[in-house]
Amino acid sequence: MTTIQNPNSEAKQKVFDLMLAFVKSQCLYVSARLGIFDLLDDSGEQSVDSLAEQTNTDADRLYFILRGLAHVDILEEKPGRIFAPTEASSLLVTNKAPSAGHLAMHLIEPAQWDAWKVLPEALEKGVVPFELANGKGVYPYCYENEWSKDTFIKAMSFLTDSQVEGLLEAYDFGQYKCVMDVGGGQGGLIASIVKRYGCKGILFDLPDVAHTAKDYIAKRGVDPDVIEIKTGNVFESIPQGADAIVMKHFISAWSDVDAKKILANCKVALPADGRLILLQSFVPDIDEPKIEADGIMPGIFAVQINVATPGGGWRTKKQFQTLFEESGFKLERTIRTSNSLSGMEFSVA
Numbered sequence: 001m002t003t004i005q006n007p008n009s010e011a012k013q014k015v016f017d018l019m020l021a022f023v024k025s026q027c028l029y030v031s032a033r034l035g036i037f038d039l040l041d042d043s044g045e046q047s048v049d050s051l052a053e054q055t056n057t058d059a060d061r062l063y064f065i066l067r068g069l070a071h072v073d074i075l076e077e078k079p080g081r082i083f084a085p086t087e088a089s090s091l092l093v094t095n096k097a098p099s100a101g102h103l104a105m106h107l108i109e110p111a112q113w114d115a116w117k118v119l120p121e122a123l124e125k126g127v128v129p130f131e132l133a134n135g136k137g138v139y140p141y142c143y144e145n146e147w148s149k150d151t152f153i154k155a156m157s158f159l160t161d162s163q164v165e166g167l168l169e170a171y172d173f174g175q176y177k178c179v180m181d182v183g184g185g186q187g188g189l190i191a192s193i194v195k196r197y198g199c200k201g202i203l204f205d206l207p208d209v210a211h212t213a214k215d216y217i218a219k220r221g222v223d224p225d226v227i228e229i230k231t232g233n234v235f236e237s238i239p240q241g242a243d244a245i246v247m248k249h250f251i252s253a254w255s256d257v258d259a260k261k262i263l264a265n266c267k268v269a270l271p272a273d274g275r276l277i278l279l280q281s282f283v284p285d286i287d288e289p290k291i292e293a294d295g296i297m298p299g300i301f302a303v304q305i306n307v308a309t310p311g312g313g314w315r316t317k318k319q320f321q322t323l324f325e326e327s328g329f330k331l332e333r334t335i336r337t338s339n340s341l342s343g344m345e346f347s348v349a
């Protein structure tokens, strides 16, 4: 049905906003990558000329980018081409702790962008866009490129840091003697669990990530000897020794076929009374709200995961439950936190 065109309709604004959403993303990306948010955070407001000089860029072209960011309230523009930091730009600072700036740089980095460019061809062929564009998967790509690796690891650590408190409030890990985080990245989650509940921990991930984990865990104020760091590939085997396995934003990268192989290895690793705890954002069902309390829209994030990885993206609760039940696990309870991270606890069926 074609409606009569209202030049200022909400629908038209929505379409134009979406059409130019990539411009906002690119302004965010290039500014984070140039360290503009860091410079403003370190030294306060300054002219575009000063920012251009420090970042070795053309001041007139940079001005367009920064003014664009001011128009969407990421920066504040003052007379005389001066730019000041805002609460939003402080979230994008990348020269201190892992931040939303690392997540923005990871999601918008050129290799990711290339995946979107081949989307029509990937859809026709039914292949993973990132792999079509880059000739390899997102993990090998990141781990072979120093900047991408560092940015990816910090992006994941940022996500963990921003969600872990809500999880620890919602779920009692004190019932376990030893918890293993499979695909646990640098160990932020397992360090927080061990610190809060006094249990033992195992971190299991690929060697590329895990070798930086000891330092990271120590920096979190946790005795690194309380957490055993084990490296390997989930498709080969998963170490034994834990009575609970957690997997946060991990299984979502894999297709059902791959996920079932990983779950079979989890089953071998766990004792008969062990627990498998899936930690995820779930895509809402058709009749559920589309946006979480922390502003995340799982259905949109799921598209990004699906473009970048072979996985089913972020599945719905029902889809995850079916996947786990078909892999020999039984749902014991669901976990709701105060943010977009939810969970399900499974026993071995």
Ligand SMILES: C[S@@+](CC[C@H](N)C(=O)[O-])C[C@H]1O[C@@H](n2cnc3c(N)ncnc32)[C@H](O)[C@@H]1O
Residues within 6 Å of the ligand: 139, 156, 157, 159, 160, 182, 183, 184, 185, 186, 204, 205, 206, 209, 232, 233, 234, 235, 247, 248, 249, 250, 253
């Ligand atoms: C999306 S990240 C999630 C990291 C962490 N769980 C979090 O929520 O921040 C996926 C993690 O799985 C790890 N990973 C990928 N393939 C793996 C494999 N075959 N075996 C073990 N770990 C793997 C990656 O190195 C990465 O740390």
